[in-house]
Amino acid sequence: MTVYEDSEEEFxxxxxxxxxxVVASGPVIWAIHLVVSYALVTLSCMWGFLQxxxxxxxxxxxxxxxxxxxxTLFMLYVGYVAFSNWRKLPASNGDGLGAPEQDRYRFxxxxxxxxxxxxxxxxxxPRLLCGYRWVLSTRLSPWRC
Amino acid sequence: xxxxxxxxxxxxxxxxxxLERTWQTPPGLIGWLSAVNHRAxxxxxxxxxxxxxALAGIAAILMRIQLAWSELDIxxxxxxxxxxxxxxxxxxxxxxxxxxxxxxIYFMPLMIGTRDMAFPRLNAFGYYVYxxxxxxxxxxxxxxxxxxxxxFAYVPLTGPQFSxxxxxxxxxxxxxFLEVAALVAAVELIVTVFKQRAPGMSINRIPLFVWAILxxxxxxxxxxxxxxxxxxxxxxxxxxxxHFFNPVAGGQPLLWQHLFWFFGHPEVYxxxxxxxxxxxxxxxxFARRPIVxxxxxxxxxxxxxxxxxGLWVHHMFAAGLPVLGLSFFTVASIxxxxxxxxxxxxxxxxxxHGKVVYQTPMLFxxxxxxxxxxxxxxxxxxxxxxxxxxxxxxxxxVAHFHYVLIGGAVFPLFAGLYYWFPKLTGRMLDERLxxxxxxxxxIGFNVAFFIMHFTGFIGMPRRIYTYLPGLGxxxxxxxxTAGTFILAAGTVLFAANxxxxxxxxxxxxxxxxxxxxxxxxxxxPPPPYNFRHIPIVNDHNPLWTVAPDDSGPAYGQFxxxxxxxxxxxxxxxxxxxxxxxxxxxxxxxxxxxxLAVAFTFVAMMIDLVLVPIGALMVFFLIVAWHWPQPEDxxxxxxxxGPPGALPTSIVSSSQGVRPPIWWGMLFLLLIxxxxxxxxxxxxxYLRSAAEVWPLGNIERPELxxxxxxxxxxxxxxxxxxxxxxxxxxxxxxxxxxxxIISFLLGATFLVLKFIExxxxxxxxATNAYGSIVWTITGFHSAHVFSLLLKTVVIGVLAFQGYFxxxxxxxxxxxxxxxxxxxxxxxxxxxxxxxxPYVL
Numbered sequence: 012m013t014v015y016e017d018s019e020e021e022f023x024x025x026x027x028x029x030x031x032x033v034v035a036s037g038p039v040i041w042a043i044h045l046v047v048s049y050a051l052v053t054l055s056c057m058w059g060f061l062q063x064x065x066x067x068x069x070x071x072x073x074x075x076x077x078x079x080x081x082x083t084l085f086m087l088y089v090g091y092v093a094f095s096n097w098r099k100l101p102a103s104n105g106d107g108l109g110a111p112e113q114d115r116y117r118f119x120x121x122x123x124x125x126x127x128x129x130x131x132x133x134x135x136x137p138r139l140l141c142g143y144r145w146v147l148s149t150r151l152s153p154w155r156c
Numbered sequence: 157x158x159x160x161x162x163x164x165x166x167x168x169x170x171x172x173x174x175l176e177r178t179w180q181t182p183p184g185l186i187g188w189l190s191a192v193n194h195r196a197x198x199x200x201x202x203x204x205x206x207x208x209x210a211l212a213g214i215a216a217i218l219m220r221i222q223l224a225w226s227e228l229d230i231x232x233x234x235x236x237x238x239x240x241x242x243x244x245x246x247x248x249x250x251x252x253x254x255x256x257x258x259x260x261i262y263f264m265p266l267m268i269g270t271r272d273m274a275f276p277r278l279n280a281f282g283y284y285v286y287x288x289x290x291x292x293x294x295x296x297x298x299x300x301x302x303x304x305x306x307x308f309a310y311v312p313l314t315g316p317q318f319s320x321x322x323x324x325x326x327x328x329x330x331x332x333f334l335e336v337a338a339l340v341a342a343v344e345l346i347v348t349v350f351k352q353r354a355p356g357m358s359i360n361r362i363p364l365f366v367w368a369i370l371x372x373x374x375x376x377x378x379x380x381x382x383x384x385x386x387x388x389x390x391x392x393x394x395x396x397x398x399h400f401f402n403p404v405a406g407g408q409p410l411l412w413q414h415l416f417w418f419f420g421h422p423e424v425y426x427x428x429x430x431x432x433x434x435x436x437x438x439x440x441x442f443a444r445r446p447i448v449x450x451x452x453x454x455x456x457x458x459x460x461x462x463x464x465x466g467l468w469v470h471h472m473f474a475a476g477l478p479v480l481g482l483s484f485f486t487v488a489s490i491x492x493x494x495x496x497x498x499x500x501x502x503x504x505x506x507x508x509h510g511k512v513v514y515q516t517p518m519l520f521x522x523x524x525x526x527x528x529x530x531x532x533x534x535x536x537x538x539x540x541x542x543x544x545x546x547x548x549x550x551x552x553x554v555a556h557f558h559y560v561l562i563g564g565a566v567f568p569l570f571a572g573l574y575y576w577f578p579k580l581t582g583r584m585l586d587e588r589l590x591x592x593x594x595x596x597x598x599i600g601f602n603v604a605f606f607i608m609h610f611t612g613f614i615g616m617p618r619r620i621y622t623y624l625p626g627l628g629x630x631x632x633x634x635x636x637t638a639g640t641f642i643l644a645a646g647t648v649l650f651a652a653n654x655x656x657x658x659x660x661x662x663x664x665x666x667x668x669x670x671x672x673x674x675x676x677x678x679x680x681p682p683p684p685y686n687f688r689h690i691p692i693v694n695d696h697n698p699l700w701t702v703a704p705d706d707s708g709p710a711y712g713q714f715x716x717x718x719x720x721x722x723x724x725x726x727x728x729x730x731x732x733x734x735x736x737x738x739x740x741x742x743x744x745x746x747x748x749x750x751l752a753v754a755f756t757f758v759a760m761m762i763d764l765v766l767v768p769i770g771a772l773m774v775f776f777l778i779v780a781w782h783w784p785q786p787e788d789x790x791x792x793x794x795x796x797g798p799p800g801a802l803p804t805s806i807v808s809s810s811q812g813v814r815p816p817i818w819w820g821m822l823f824l825l826l827i828x829x830x831x832x833x834x835x836x837x838x839x840x841y842l843r844s845a846a847e848v849w850p851l852g853n854i855e856r857p858e859l860x861x862x863x864x865x866x867x868x869x870x871x872x873x874x875x876x877x878x879x880x881x882x883x884x885x886x887x888x889x890x891x892x893x894x895x896i897i898s899f900l901l902g903a904t905f906l907v908l909k910f911i912e913x914x915x916x917x918x919x920x921a922t923n924a925y926g927s928i929v930w931t932i933t934g935f936h937s938a939h940v941f942s943l944l945l946k947t948v949v950i951g952v953l954a955f956q957g958y959f960x961x962x963x964x965x966x967x968x969x970x971x972x973x974x975x976x977x978x979x980x981x982x983x984x985x986x987x988x989x990x991x992p993y994v995l
Contacts, residue, residue: 111358
């Protein structure tokens with residue numbers, strides 16, 4: 012992080028590269044997670060691999076759960092970094108007529124918080140909704156294709 | 157903004173007249189065909205889109221007449237199949253997307269305060285491609301050879317075995333051709349928004365409609381290439397006997413569905429997002445207050461853009477895919493209701509807090525809210541796998557997507573047409589006729605489509621040309637047909653209103669609605685140069701915070717000359733002025749190029765021997781398009797401007813500012829990247845379904861010669877880099893030497909590739925493995941070949957001394973393309989040559 016001097020007052024902010032990374036990370040990681048998860052499930056069902064049990068759960072499902080939790084935590088962490096930075100920003104005058112660069116920075120950092128939060132929920136939700144089915148399905152059948 | 161020149165007019169110069177002379181379109185038919193101005197092209201897109209809307213509507217009415225009662229025999233089954241295919245294809249490809257792009261092309265530059273699109277000639281080219289594709293597609297219906305496999309053209313029905321006629325050939329050829337138009341429009345929309353916004357219009361001050369257009373354009377960039385790959389694969393299956401979708405030879409019919417729906421679902425949002433943008437433009441004006449929740453609305457556009465790519469499999473719930481895999485798409489389909497809901501609630505909150513004036517545009521917005529919410533609710537219902545299995549391919553689905561598409565796109569579009577008609581023509585549409593139109597359309601639409609939910613529940617399937625009596629379907633179908641006529645009456649009323657009001661409507665003035673965005677800061681209709689001087693922005697609704705003033709001094713503002721087509725180029729995030737962008741003027745070459753490209757595509761259907769002739773014509777026309785004119789050669793022209801002026805886009809790269817053409821190439825490469833990614837995905841999809849790979853008795857690929865050849869190609873990037881670095885320092889010898897060496901290395905790659913493939917004991921028609929390997933290699937080799945041609949052109953210019961340390965953007969752009977074609981060979985090489993050894 013660098014301290015910059017804007018036309019109104021100084022504020023601590025992320026570098027441009029960091030800023031773009033935090034803004035884009037939520038949606039991009041969600042997209043990667045979706046494709047990888049779908050490919051894992053499809054190939055496991057098609058080729059029959061990763062169906063041995065780990066702690067009572069099919070290996071493919073275990074990997075899916077660990078992967079989902081990991082990317083969700085990462086998105087939440089990135090959202091937290093953005094939120095911490097947002098809290099340190101000088102207050103907006105609310106009329107959108109502040110120093111242009113400062114207003115734009117506030118807009119982007121808020122976007123980072125919102126997008127990471129939204130996509131973290133979207134990534135985790137299917138696993139939460141299906142949580143009860145994991146228990147049932149591991150008893151009935153280790154891996155339902 | 158320290159280096160901006162003074163804004164003092166030159167005495168004795170009539171600025172408006174001078175700008176008019178520079179920006180006007182030449183008179184006469186040739187002048188009309190040469191027009192490149194964004195408003196001329198945008199208006200043509202809108203008019204052509206409405207024409208295709210009418211044609212598709214007539215097809216729909218004919219189908220509804222046939223279905224009005226059981227066992228009617230007004231239309232035969234073959235014609236019915238052609239009609240529902242043409243209806244869907246026209247509505248999706250020839251109406252909804254192009255008209256939204258047209259609205260964007262017309263109004264976006266006005267809303268961001270620039271004088272034209274970044275690439276005006278490309279803009280005209282895109283329009284002519286669109287027009288030609290549409291005309292040829294409808295011509296196929298006249299000769300009773302229209303496509304008849306549905307707008308989604310599922311294989312194997314549309315494969316060579318079950319659809320041997322010309323109909324599907326028309327579909328795959330023209331859809332691929334049409335994608336070219338959509339993609340070039342998307343690239344120029346993105347670059348224009350990125351690089352030509354008015355000073356002060358940082359990304360948090362961009363009008364919501366412009367944000368919507370930007371998101372739509374990005375979605376097109378990622379969604380259209382997979383369809384292009386799919387339609388080319390189907391075309392190859394039909395013309396040169398490849399086997400991408402033929403299961404007997406290792407092909408996979410479901411590959412088509414994946415490629416199609418990876419485009420097809422985002423397509424719905426490609427249509428919806430700009431419509432939401434129109435709503436966001438109309439509502440604040442008629443609620444007399446700024447929109448509630450600007451930032452959440454922007455984020456919801458972005459979120460919709462991403463999420464729409466995570467829904468494609470929900471069109472394939474009944475295709476037998478693993479159930480757990482489907483759950484990802486169920487959740488994504490449900491979750492997209494969140495950003496869509498943000499749009500609706502922000503609209504309602506703005507209306508709630510404002511003082512709403514219910515004129516016609518606002519009526520259509522209200523209709524949009526009601527219909528779109530109903531369509532959204534049934535969307536959440538069909539996102540559930542068990543429910544989808546029950547109503548799949550029934551009229552419930554027909555009702556659902558018409559609620560989404562007509563409610564979500566057509567109603568906002570009419571809101572936008574009523575809202576912006578005064579800006580287009582200088583006259584108001586008739587308000588009384590407008591209200592009649594709204595109520596006819598709103599009532600007619602609901603009568604026609606609401607009952608289809610129930611028709612679907614009681615089991616009526618889609619795409620049947622008639623049905624037996626006694627099933628309980630007669631009355632609902634009769635009601636739906638009656639509703640269609642009421643709906644059609646509403647649209648006819650619009651045509652009458654527009655034609656009458658264009659000549660006799662009440663004069664509008666500059667800003668008849670008292671709106672806040674920049675398009676209302678200029679005359680109605682705007683002059684050819686849009687703004688006498690480039691506006692400066694400090695708010696989302698600049699006209700509500702600062703009084704518009706287009707009468708001030710113009711010459712020298714930001715150093716812009718008015719003797720040639722110049723507009724202001726600004727920085728990506730904060731819209732800080734950084735260059736003067738020089739734009740191309742009127743020329744007939746875009747039309748000729750579109751005709752040549754159309755000839756090439758149609759040749760694919762008629763005789764493949766004609767294809768190289770078409771390609772040669774395209775090449776020479778592209779060279780003529782880009783070849784510098786005599787007045788472009790002196791450096792004094794490239795630098796021309798008042799003292800202290802911003803650099804022109806011809807020389808700006810020498811000062812560290814990338815011109816729009818560089819950004820255009822970047823997004824072209826992004827499209828190419830998606831195309832190659834789609835080909836690689838096709839490869840692995842085919843591989844995943846095969847027990848042995850390569851298929852049949854084909855050996856795994858030889859590695860020695862291809863590896864050496866790959867190294868040769870990789871090495872060719874080095875001299876290109878040195879050529880680029882050399883000319884930046886003014887070293888013309890390094891430039892020439894670098895171009896020659898890289899050309900020789902590229903040519904060597906092609907020769908070795910030819911030798912390698914000549915010695916293979918299989919070809920594209922052997923099986924699906926042969927098809928995908930030959931297609932990927934052939935496509936990449938075509939890129940290398942086009943690189944060589946491009947390098948020859950750059951080389952000729954280099955030997956004639958055109959490039960120097962200031963003017964070298966052509967070399968940079970060529971280098972960018974060269975490095976891409978080289979680098980993309982790495983994943984392709986890994987896929988074709990290495991993966992068979994490890995997977």
